[in-house]
Amino acid sequence: MGGAAAAAAVALLAATRRRPAAGPLAFLLPRAARAGLHEAAAPAAEEEKGRTRRRRRRRSSSSRLLGPDIPDTWDSPPRAAARPSPPSGAGVDYDSTATIIDGKSVAEDIRFQIAEEVRQMKNAVGHVPGLAVVLVGDRRDSESYVRYKIKGCEEVGIKSLLAELPGNCTEDVVVDSVSRFNEDPSVHGILVQLPLPQHMDEERILSAISLEKDVDGFHPLNVGNLALRSRKPLFVPCAAKACLELLLQSGIELMGKHVTVIGRSKVVGLPTSLLLQRHHATVSIIHAFTTNPEEITRQSDIVISAAGVANLVRGSWLKKGAVVIDVGTNPIEDPTSDYGYRLTGDVCFEEAVKLASAITPVPGGVGPVTIAMLLANTLDSAKLAYGLATESPEL
Ligand SMILES: Nc1nc(=O)c2c([nH]1)NC[C@@H]1CN(c3ccc(C(=O)N[C@@H](CCC(=O)O)C(=O)O)cc3)C=[N+]21
CATH class of the missing domain: 3.40.50.720 (NAD(P)-binding Rossmann-like Domain)
Structure with a gap:
């Protein structure tokens, strides 16, 4: 290591030592993590701020939720604070209260549309989408979320299957359950309810879910394709x-x-x-x-x-x-x-x-909108399986 590099390394080490072990949200962490571990500070690189970029639509087909596909074209030289945006809602009387965004009614609209598409699918191919939920253990909150998911399926005509496993079962039992759903052609989406009991290796169990049925979008390939702007994940x-x-x-x-x-x-x-x-x-x-x-x-x-x-x-x-x-x-x-x-x-x-x-x-x-999106992902998966999808994501 050269002198300058060594000096920089020492400076970095010193800076690291000076950092408090954890920030004000440290109570979110397990005790062991609070005691010692900490990450390098993220550089506050707000590169895009204050710069203008040319807006050019390259592809109109990318779906609405994935965002418009616009290239990063930098004006050169960058002008500082080129687009000072007024504070959002400037001029509004803030003694008045906020608009309450009604998720229930948004979810209802989405479910209405999904129900219609499920009917069309049944007419076209004689099948409906299927969602399998794996619930391990007896956490009360997980049990209610799973109930909401199954109720949502019923409302739109999606078939639901539930595997309830005891909290003390082995990881292999959970993986076997996932594997059976992978092989079942009437199942288009598999969801393993999180959190899993502490003794289980979450990554191992989640990676047992086949990519085509990963309606939660937690598969590394789906996460990676979401992170790469030029690509489209199968599920978000x-x-x-x-x-x-x-x-x-x-x-x-x-x-x-x-x-x-x-x-x-x-x-x-x-x-x-x-x-x-x-x-x-x-x-x-x-x-x-x-x-x-x-x-x-x-x-x-x-x-x-x-x-x-x-x-x-x-x-x-x-x-x-x-x-x-x-x-x-x-x-x-x-x-x-x-x-x-x-x-x-x-x-x-x-x-x-x-x-x-x-x-x-x-x-x-x-x-409620989260549940509606799960139903939407399950419908999308079934459309892909039956060759009804209009737009195929990249794998
Ligand atoms: N593999 C996996 N996928 C998940 O998507 C997942 C998960 N595990 N584990 C837990 C979290 C939590 N989650 C919720 C979904 C809907 C409501 C929901 O519908 N809430 C109603 C609740 C109404 C009430 O109970 O009073 C509401 O906010 O109006 C809540 C929480 C999904 N999660």
């Missing part, structure tokens, strides 16, 4: 699609907007941030090691929270007029409710509703 994770659907249907501009995604899970945070980049948003991702989450979030035009922490996002985290999408579904003990608990989001709704220009409630926001 349902919650990410739900967030984009709600933003697009609410007429919210994404191109060039600063969006903060709180959480980086494969179920929500990661795919949502990738999808947003395909829509040309400038994306900040906040997680348990982020040192200044409140500051970053307060600069955002749009905040999407999927941290799984009740009341994490307070009013002080939001810029006036921001759009808030709350993906959190946190079970809170409530003896007065039917199942002994109720759901609450990540966002302190009472505070946020006074500042935001639009906000999704919990329940009745992202959740």
Whole structure:
């Protein structure tokens, strides 16, 4: 190592040591992770900010949710702050409360359309789509989500199959169950409900799902194709699609907007941030090691929270007029409710509703649309299987 490189390495080490072990969201982490592990700070490379780019549509066929396919063409030399955008909703009276984005009715419309397509499929090929759900263990929240999924299938005429396995079964038993569904031609989508019991290797079980039936979109090839803008994944994770659907249907501009995604899970945070980049948003991702989450979030035009922490996002985290999408579904003990608990989001709704220009409630926001997107992915998979798809993704 040369002198300069060695000096740089020492400086980096020193900087690393100076960093606190974890940021304010560290309570999200298991104890072991909090104690020592931490990641390199992400360079705040907001390259696109303030620069103009030529907008040219190359291909009109890319589907709406995957975002418009526009090349990154940089003006040279870059002009700083070329497009100062006014604060979104400027001039609006913020004493008035936010528009409540009605996920239930969006989901209903999507289900109506899916039901019609399922009928057409049955007429054309004599088959309906099939969804298999694998539920391991007896978590109450997982049991309710699985119930919603099966009810959704019934409403649109999709066949559903449920494999319920005990929490103490072996990984092999789960993989066998997945393999049987892989081979069943009446099954077009397979979903293994997460989280799995701690002793199980999630990656092994999820990679047993065949790519063509991965309606959750968690297969590495689907995630990779989502990340590569020139490619199209077979399936995009349902919650990410739900967030984009709600933003697009609410007429919210994404191109060039600063969006903060709180959480980086494969179920929500990661795919949502990738999808947003395909829509040309400038994306900040906040997680348990982020040192200044409140500051970053307060600069955002749009905040999407999927941290799984009740009341994490307070009013002080939001810029006036921001759009808030709350993906959190946190079970809170409530003896007065039917199942002994109720759901609450990540966002302190009472505070946020006074500042935001639009906000999704919990329940009745992202959740129902997520289920509708699962049904949509299952329908798409069946269309591919029966040769009814008009547009084939790249593999
Ligand atoms: N392999 C896998 N795929 C998933 O997509 C997946 C998962 N595992 N594990 C858990 C999370 C969570 N999730 C929800 C979906 C719908 C509602 C939903 O419909 N919520 C209603 C609930 C209404 C109520 O209970 O009061 C609402 O928000 O209105 C909630 C949560 C999917 N997930």
